[in-house]
Amino acid sequence: MWMCLFTAIATRIDDKVVRGEDMMDVYHFNERFVSCQPQGDPILNALDVILREITCLYSPLVSNFITAYTLNFMSFNCLDSETKDMQISLKAPLYPEYSRVLSGMPDTYGFFAFPSMLPIREYIQCMPDLRIVINHTNDILSYYKEEMEGDNTNYLSLMAASRTSTLKQDALLELIEKTVQAHHNILEYLRPGSEACDAYVSFFEGYVKFHVALKRYKLKDIMTEMSSSD
Template identity: 30%
Template sequence: MDIPDVRNCIKSFLEGCDLVYPKTEAHLQFEADIVAESKRRGYITPENAKLRPFISTGVSMACNAYCHQSHEIQLFVCFYTAFLIYMDDSYETDIEHILPYNHNFITGEPHNDIILNYFRELMLEAPTLFGMAEANIIISATLNWITGLTIEQEVRNAQLGPSSYQLPTFARIMAGAAEAFALYIFPKEVPLIWKLQALTHACPFINGGNDILSYYKEQVLGETTRVALTSKCRGVTLLVVLNELVDEAVTAHRQTLIALEGSGSALEAWKAFSQGYIGFHAGSTRYLLDRLDLEAAA
């Protein structure tokens, strides 16, 4: 797929959601604070700085997508994002090493990667920040995300036929942790019923939006994507699948706005997040979006 096609899909996504491609800043002070807190917590030490390269992406997520949230939630989101990307990059070809994580999380057994032990400690903060029911969903989604790494590898390496066309989407949902990222949007005092009404629409927006905005990076790096696998199963072009994801994400965003009508702060939080989610991708060098000249296309 050519760059103009990818650029046009992103432009259609933004226009359909009434969002803009923003100019972003580096948030250097927040990152410095996060690094200091990482050292205080033991996440980063002179002997083990493996998490440090992933902090910047976490900063972009926290300061853009969750700019409306409190500092303590931004801090949690930053660490959560950094841990996920650390695991995604570190264990992509070493799935066997991470498979015991969910069992260890439940039993309290230490994992042989100290970074993952710190991740468990972070997750145990969720009930205080988000509420108990919300934390249950967040933790379930996170454990599914770990399992999703295995599922994605299996799907990526399989010979899939036409009858398996929904399997790439199932793998994407499992490995998206979208329920967690959706619940981080809302202040704790927002009634649970409003959060639940938003979830079913917010999750396809979060997963689909990331697929759309990360597609160029994945194509450049030769990664096997949900778009490519679905295209192969169905025998349609990559552009057809990417445009369908755009339509689904736009619909999900609009339905979230409708679901939250009358909710007050929950609706405002969603509006801030949805625009900030674009800012997260734009502000992270991970996604290579600066190569697409999207500011000029906006």
């Protein structure tokens, strides 16, 4: 339930940028969080409260990681607001990946994938691959929605713009291959049948179903179109 609430709040905060809402309180979130001051917005207050509960759910080390990555996410929303119309330079091909890591909180959700009592050494080495799976599964399943909305600031758009001859569709295919490989890497590392592997498989299945079920991603529209064309 905690992760559901966290996700709902984070999604609403992310929408602030998309909708062009007032970002002033978002800019001050980290400062107010650290100094234990009231946030100036109900949604931000909710995040403040729920984030302080993390120490009751996870070890001090994992709690530190989750808190730090969440604060980075808040900073990214401010960065995203200020760089909306920024042209992506061909001289900075790694910027899209940097931007995506900050925006997607893949490390936060990577820790959510495993039981809180599971020793971190059981899964920490797969976190780089898990970062790819979490971020880019979302990018792949968001592709239709973002194309329909004309969104040119998403990861695939930035990825294509950072290269001289890459179409967005080609970037999508490349991303699918990269994500599938990362998924297989995780399964091989965690060893099928282990508690960590079972937790990851359960998380991944739920992660995909979450995207399919949520109207936000419009995936049922694709299914309807496919059914009507049969």
